[in-house]
Amino acid sequence: MSKDDKKIIPAIVHKVRWVSCGSKKFKSYIDYIDRDEATRNYNFDDFSLYNDYMGNPEKSGSLFTEKNDYMTKKEIKELKKNFELAQKNKSMMWQDVFSFNNDWLIENGYFNPKTKVLDEAKIRNAIRKSMGELTKDGNENELIWSASIHYNTKHIHVHVASVELKPNKENLKKDFRERGKRKMKVIKTMKSKFINDLRNRDEFYKELDVLVRDNMVGSKKEYSFMKDRILREKMLDMLRHLPKDKREWNYERIKEAKPYVDSLSKYYVENFCRDDFQRFKKMIIEDKKEQLKIYGTPKDLSKLSELHYKEADLYRRMGNTIIKELKDFVKEEEYKNKRLQYLKEKKKYKKKSYRSKKENEKKNKINLADNKKNYDIKMDREINKPFEEKKANNNEFKKEDNNLKNENNNDILDDKKSSDNKLSSLNLLNSKFESKYKNENKSMRFNLAIAMNNVKRAIRNDLEHYINMLEFEKMERQKEYESGLEI
Template identity: 35%
Template sequence: MTRPAIVNVSKFVAAGNKKFASYVDYVDRDKAIRNEHFSAFNANRFDGYHRYMENPEKSSGLFTADKNSLTQTERKKLKDTFQLAQKNDSIMWQDVISFDNQFLKEEGIYNPLTGYLNEVAIQESIRVGMKATLQAENMEASAVWTASIHYNTDNIHVHIAIVEPYPTRDYQQFRNKKTGELYSARRGSRKQNTLDLMKSKVANNLLDRDKELTRITELVHQRMIPTEERMNQFLTLPMQHLMQSIYKELPEDMRKWKYNMNALDAIRPKMDVLTNMYINQYHPEDRSELNLALNNQKEFYKRIYGEGTKEANRFEDYKTNKEQEFYAKMGNAFLKECINIRQNEKHAFHQKFGESKVFQPSTLTRGTLKKLKDSLQKDYRSMKNQRKYQELQEEMERKS
């Protein structure tokens, strides 16, 4: 069974907890003193690989969202921030991100023979993971965090402490498990999806997987969607026959014309066949490329989360989900234009016969099929222009 490459363990403590107070006491000390008193403020007794987190023999200095190392003055300022959070009754979250050393070795991030570790790469991956984590928990504007890299013989791990100087978490009623008494405290739990997101973002950044994910997204949402160059060939005779069959079977209520609606359960397989006809005729190479990329990404998740783990099981359907995403994209593009065609038919019918007549939808004629083609061309141009705009915005953000 494959050992997970990355494990994330999280715990939180209230402002009145001794671990919180001890962390504040030592946050401005040098790393040697912090290492010596590590157990006093460490709330995580388990890191995913070790049963107990002993005091580290070696650690890096503290780093933050925008600093790779802190001066004494900066550590003092950070301590003031943590003291303010404690005074305002903030939760303190302590996360441990543990790496399998063999994994780091294979990726050229760690050399056990020389002791070299690419700390900058680790720090940057933690920053990317923390940004996504805080966004997911609506804490991006309110939270302050600090972290340090710890070394030992079996695995390298990063300890992270997060507080809110001005807390945003609501108070809730909880029951003491020992006494049964009710008490009020801030909500500290975080969603499992958030913890999964942290691991995923750290791994993607550390291994530069973002380009691979972007390629998958491009294949799913752009390259295999009908293009202007292929549009004149898109409506082949077999496709026209299948499209007419689908159109005739659509329910009267156009609000149900969405790919994943239950009302289209019987029609959805036909839409998938239409999609396959298009892909097999015009994009067989892209389909092969997508399959390879999805298989590689699935193996990546297996390596990161470990075989047989709960986390890995959640990603076993990654390939199927991405393919389904593409089928839905194609299906909804077709259904959107079918709505336009039906509305135009209704408008023309009522203009000719009046509102009192009962409208009976027709089958798709060559004229309506041409309108469908023109509308899809317009949708494609809009989608392409939107993507260009997003790329421009991302480029501007990188330069800012």
């Protein structure tokens, strides 16, 4: 919108003003609470804070409150007492006014210009939604309010007066100008609640949500960016500007990368969701015109070029979907790289382990051969030990036999010599006796030799039996050893 364009006056205006407990306007409002509509209408200037904003109404409706559409005399009397109590407790009195451009009411079917009938029920509900914003978090000060609808030719408006039955003690210490101020956020929300309830755009926004959530963002969840070259390039550009910490990968946090994300989102919806995006843009333009008509031309004209909040919602949803897809992709690639590195290390370790295994097997074979050789040597020693002992025993036997023979010979010689000496002393030595003695000695030696041979034969038999037993045990141990190797 250029400076030369005609300024659009808002169709709905909301204003708020306030007075202290000592104000005449406060007292006048209380005085006229229980008067009839005509009297209040005629004396409207006495209690209204908007004399400079609007003149006396042509007609005033009955009072209504948070719970009552129409009030009995008893209920009006109770309401008046509450306002008097609030004034006594030094409460401020706030006056909100919601003013309409009657043409807008006619266009939206709330006012019939011929019959002069207004859909008051709808207006009352909208007022309650708006005033409920003041007490939605629980108001310990017990805010109460009353309102009435006033009719004018050009501007039908709703006049709302509110007080606190139990004002905050800390606020009582403040200047009344400070005590009456409302936060700008609360004022904007009150107006937004009032307007949205009258606009009845629920179905309109539901359709926009379906286009965004289900059709466009939903289709992106099913379509991989890897399928399109430009999408891949834009995704890589975005990746270069994302923070290193993946926990920060959220659309609301990535200020540097946000233009790249939006560019990717725009490319996707323009090329892959063309029909839905065209329908979406058409509805956004329609809604912007409607909002401009209701809110009027903003003081800051740059706001006209700002994204519609549903457009911002589209880019936010699409951006988070894209970021999630990229995060999953990066995570998968990192896993693949780690897996590949792991397999390489495993293969390297496996080769090293295989070589080490072969070397160990070779060493084991050598050790086994050495052990077998040592075992065989040991077994041979065990087996040959009896033979060596036998040989040693034979040598001992021979030595003992020789010693025995020598001893026998010596004994025989000694005996012979002794006998010869005796015979010689007796003069009995003759050749005949000597021959007989020799024959007897020869027979004696023969018998001794036979006895020795019998002893040797018995020893040899025992030794051979012992050797056979050792050889059998050796064969059994060898068999057990070979069976152990096979296992």
